[in-house]
Amino acid sequence: MKVLIVGSGGREHAIAWKLLQDDPTLDVLAAPGNPGIGTLARCVPIQADDLRGILALAREEAVDLTVIGPEAPLDAGIVDLFRTNHLAIFGPTRGAARIETSKRFAKELMAHAGVPTAHASHHTSVDTALGAAHALGAPVVIKASGLAAGKGVVIASTMAEAERAITEMLDGGIFGAAGSEVLVEEFMEGEEVSIFAICDGQHSRLMIAAQDHKRLEDGDIGPNTGGMGAYAPVSLDTPAFREFVKVRIIDRILAALREEGHPFTGLLYAGLMLTAGGPMVVEFNCRFGDPETQALLPLMASSLLQPMLTVARGETLVGTPEFDWLPDSCVTTVLAAAGYPAAVRKGDPITFPEPQEGVYVFHAGTRLADDSAKPTTPIPAVVTSGGRVLSVSAVAPTLHAAATMSRHYAGRISFAGKQMRHDIGWRELFREIEAPHDGNRHA
Numbered sequence: 524m525k526v527l528i529v530g531s532g533g534r535e536h537a538i539a540w541k542l543l544q545d546d547p548t549l550d551v552l553a554a555p556g557n558p559g560i561g562t563l564a565r566c567v568p569i570q571a572d573d574l575r576g577i578l579a580l581a582r583e584e585a586v587d588l589t590v591i592g593p594e595a596p597l598d599a600g601i602v603d604l605f606r607t608n609h610l611a612i613f614g615p616t617r618g619a620a621r622i623e624t625s626k627r628f629a630k631e632l633m634a635h636a637g638v639p640t641a642h643a644s645h646h647t648s649v650d651t652a653l654g655a656a657h658a659l660g661a662p663v664v665i666k667a668s669g670l671a672a673g674k675g676v677v678i679a680s681t682m683a684e685a686e687r688a689i690t691e692m693l694d695g696g697i698f699g700a701a702g703s704e705v706l707v708e709e710f711m712e713g714e715e716v717s718i719f720a721i722c723d724g725q726h727s728r729l730m731i732a733a734q735d736h737k738r739l740e741d742g743d744i745g746p747n748t749g750g751m752g753a754y755a756p757v758s759l760d761t762p763a764f765r766e767f768v769k770v771r772i773i774d775r776i777l778a779a780l781r782e783e784g785h786p787f788t789g790l791l792y793a794g795l796m797l798t799a800g801g802p803m804v805v806e807f808n809c810r811f812g813d814p815e816t817q818a819l820l821p822l823m824a825s826s827l828l829q830p831m832l833t834v835a836r837g838e839t840l841v842g843t844p845e846f847d848w849l850p851d852s853c854v855t856t857v858l859a860a861a862g863y864p865a866a867v868r869k870g871d872p873i874t875f876p877e878p879q880e881g882v883y884v885f886h887a888g889t890r891l892a893d894d895s896a897k898p899t900t901p902i903p904a905v906v907t908s909g910g911r912v913l914s915v916s917a918v919a920p921t922l923h924a925a926a927t928m929s930r931h932y933a934g935r936i937s938f939a940g941k942q943m944r945h946d947i948g949w950r951e952l953f954r955e956i957e958a959p960h961d962g963n964r965h966a
């Protein structure tokens with residue numbers, strides 16, 4: 524069977540790795556992939572947003588399943604295009620992807636479906652936006668309505684900050700069209716967890732929860748990033764919590780999307796805030812999260828390929844098994860380039876220690892030092908070429924052991940200007956100190 528993975532990050536590397544674990548006989552292609560993916564798959568230099576190029580590749584190669592990593596091609600309608608051409612693809616249509624690509628659409632749908640989330644109002648005028656912010660009082664959250672590469676959110680702790688964010692987005696146009704409408708949203712307090720669900724348009728299968736670390740520096744300080752690390756499982760993910768998330772959040776939003784005529788197929792990512800009043804949705808994404816995927820897939824004992832095929836072929840998940848998980852923990856530490864998350868320096872040579880059992884290095888912002896070299900195993904010399912360069916996932920029987928392994932191995936990978944956090948999983952480690960678990964976390 525031939526599978527095409529679209530994208531070039533650590534997330535796509537982890538998906539390629541997992542699909543090959545599920546079926547080592549798979550023939551995997553990646554567009555455009557990266558040098559790490561190149562050790563597992565044939566990388567074809569077609570960019571993820573080149574929809575026609577990807578369609579032509581899938582046809583030429585008679586690909587059986589195409590898996591989309593990033594949101595941009597979903598937003599551009601790649602799933603609609605493949606379906607018109609009768610090709611199996613894992614991901615939502617453009618209409619369903621609006622659950623991520625339009626915060627306004629997502630908010631309205633949540634309100635309609637009775638999905639718990641923060642109150643918000645949308646504005647194209649500075650005056651009404653300011654009025655709404657004043658009515659809520661600080662802290663208040665200001666968001667660009669469209670896709671702003673995860674950067675269009677300002678948590679304003681004072682009214683002056685809120686005013687600055689509103690005027691910059693609406694008048695200054697700092698996020699372009701994505702900021703021509705803003706959401707003024709109530710601030711939610713609590714711990715954040717991510718839950719991924721594979722959905723067939725009507726039914727869902729939930730993965731275990733993971734927790735991302737969005738700030739650049741240890742102790743959750745410094746600028747927001749795409750994610751500096753993640754871990755799983757999370758002990759807050761109890762059976763009662765899962766039931767709530769499945770019934771009150773995932774299944775309700777699936778029903779609402781179906782009613783709208785846009786059934787959601789693919790991976791639905793719920794970013795949740797565990798508030799004193801229960802779990803509330805911060806955002807939905809229409810694709811796997813990065814770096815949560817790199818922390819979840821090494822723990823997934825059951826097949827990812829099977830449910831992906833089921834959904835991509837338009838079949839039902841009813842009657843398919845729930846997912847199985849190793850009884851271990853996984854900690855993923857992201858290595859970022861000099862300058863990240865602002866202007867990133869590229870071209871720094873990377874050196875790796877010897878491989879270690881239980882440690883998986885997933886590539887993101889790397890490229891071959893010699894462009895003419897062919898990706899092989901082991902990888903030829905690579906240099907940095909993007910913000911998040913690598914992610915290092917370690918699997919061990921305890922979170923503490925996994926965190927130590929991930930941190931140590933990540934510390935031994937070297938390149939000039941390397942940035943990494945040393946405290947991935949700290950909230951959970953603190954919880955373990957306060958109330959040691961009984962080793963029966965998934966029961």
Ligand code: AMP
Nearest residue numbers: 641664673676708709710711794805806
């Ligand atoms: P978003 O792009 O909507 O996921 O927001 C990015 C980050 O901003 C989230 O992961 C949260 O940490 C934070 N955030 C967004 N909305 C809220 C809110 N209403 N209350 C508190 N934090 C928020």
Ligand code: GLY
Nearest residue numbers: 735750812813814
């Ligand atoms: N880890 C956050 C995201 O993928 O959006």
